[in-house]
Amino acid sequence: MSLFYLISFLLFHPNYCATKKYTNYTLYRGVPVNKSHLDFFNSLSEMFDVNFWTPPGSLYKPIDFVLAPGDKKVFLKMAEEYDVYLSTLIADVQRAFDMQRVKSYIRRNLGSFDWNDFYRINDIYNWLKDLKDKYPEFVKVESIGTTYEKRPILAVHVTLPGSKLRSKVIVEGGIHAREWIGPCFVTYMLQQILDSPKSNNSNLKDIALTYEWFFVPVLNPDGYEYTHTNNRLWRKNRNNEYGVDLNRNFDHAFGTVGVSFSHYEETYCGAKAFSEKETIAMSNFVRNHSNHLEYYLAFHSYGQAMILPYANTRAHMENFDTVAAMAKQAADHIALRYNTRYVYGTAYDTVGYVTSGVSGCWVKETFSVPYVLTFELPDRGQYGFALPNEKITPTCIETMDGVLSLLKPRTKIYDKLRHEHRGFDDGQRTKFLDKLVILFNVCLFVIARFD
Ligand SMILES: [Zn+2]
Incomplete structure (x- = not known):
């Protein structure tokens, strides 16, 4: 295979050159405070190549989404027209991903x-x-x-x-x-x-x-x-x-x-x-x-x-x-x-x-x-x-x-199961302890009374 074909192959074959990079893609956060804001965010995917990290929901719930570099200018102009609350969470998403270190595991270690x-x-x-x-x-x-x-x-x-x-x-x-x-x-x-x-x-x-x-x-x-x-x-x-x-x-x-x-x-x-x-x-x-x-x-x-x-x-x-x-x-x-x-x-x-x-x-x-x-x-x-x-x-x-x-085990639902496995459950254990305390008190009383 000549160098030209190799380069063409790597460039155009989807399986070999498919790594998508997010260089200069930006993560924005918008907070809709009225219905028209919410409509604006809901319509983003019709206009832009948008990737929602948290999708539009109800009013006041933040919406996080990534936009491609080519879309940002138009988007920002529209956001200004709609008067939406907007902040930049990550300016360059690819840079943030590149910071995530992936390590290899060594077998049997x-x-x-x-x-x-x-x-x-x-x-x-x-x-x-x-x-x-x-x-x-x-x-x-x-x-x-x-x-x-x-x-x-x-x-x-x-x-x-x-x-x-x-x-x-x-x-x-x-x-x-x-x-x-x-x-x-x-x-x-x-x-x-x-x-x-x-x-x-x-x-x-x-x-x-x-x-x-x-x-x-x-x-x-x-x-x-x-x-x-x-x-x-x-x-x-x-x-x-x-x-x-x-x-x-x-x-x-x-x-x-x-x-x-x-x-x-x-x-x-x-x-x-x-x-x-x-x-x-x-x-x-x-x-x-x-x-x-x-x-x-x-x-x-x-x-x-x-x-x-x-x-x-x-x-x-x-x-x-x-x-x-x-x-x-x-x-x-x-x-x-x-x-x-x-x-x-x-x-x-x-x-x-x-x-x-x-x-x-x-x-x-x-x-x-x-x-x-x-x-x-x-x-x-x-x-x-x-x-x-x-x-x-x-x-x-x-x-x-x-x-x-x-x-933390907390319910009575599984007491029966516990009873089967442990011989006696927490309830019985408590009753047993209660009896022990009463017996101890009776002894103390007897000792004090006849001392
Ligand atoms: Zn999930």
Whole structure:
């Protein structure tokens, strides 16, 4: 092949020269304070090549979006005419992405995987396999399905030795490809559970022994890898060139609100519920472990919110108040560490829009799972998806504080289960202690009376 053909091939062959760069693309934030502002932001995608990081919702909710260099001048002129509130969050998005360091994992050297760096999908998967080899008696790694690009979707099952099991926790990460901090946190949480026997955090130890754990760190491995190789802002899976938003494809109020039926939109929900290999795999996996499933936690970014079901309505349904009280406590725990502030409530309460086909909503409704939460991890838009490396560890530490607060066994729902496993439950233990205290007091009385 001559040099000319080689250059032409690299320039024009989509698979070899497809890395999209965002040099001089700018991340703006607009805050609509009246209906005409909201209409203006809603119409942006008709006029410009706009990429929403947080889409238009209700009044006063910030809208973050990226514009191409060629569109900025016209846009800024229009924004002035509409008199919208506008600020620049990141002047050059590519520069922010270039600061996100991606490290390689060295096989069979578990210490070379850390939470100071981001990793490609094969490195995350190799680390998971090495964990299984290191702890064969209590870590299982299985593929729960295969993606369009023939990658396995790996799930990790952990039951610690000496566990006094009462119920199950499923942790989902990486359903949206560009939200890199999600898989970081899920792998961190897995590591924390595995390290808990050596930890001096008695709360962590106790919680780690209380549940059977299931982690799916990267539910959308094709999309995740594509953000490393082709387009850092990819969100969907890789079904065809357009992809489907997997967190709009679950069979809960499918296709009703907050989705698009247009292939190339970011929130394209697919032709029907569970049309995608990844959502089919996850739904089967959850169904297989739905017996005594107590918690379903999903990790996204960004926005610092804990989102409670249901996403398709403004109503507070079922045990909303109970879970909201738990979320408040978790938010307080998170804030104690580095003063990171979370909001909590339904999608409408927190991010300002309703949506449908969401994984957690389907899990809660289908299997009556009591505690379902979707986390929008940090930040609030200073870096957005371009969260720098030095934020990974603090984010993981503070989020773990919040998660431990949520997972603290607290309900009577599972007392029966606990009774079966532990011989006697907390209620009986309390009664026993009460009797001991009475007996002690009687002895004291007798001694004092006849002294
Ligand atoms: Zn997301």
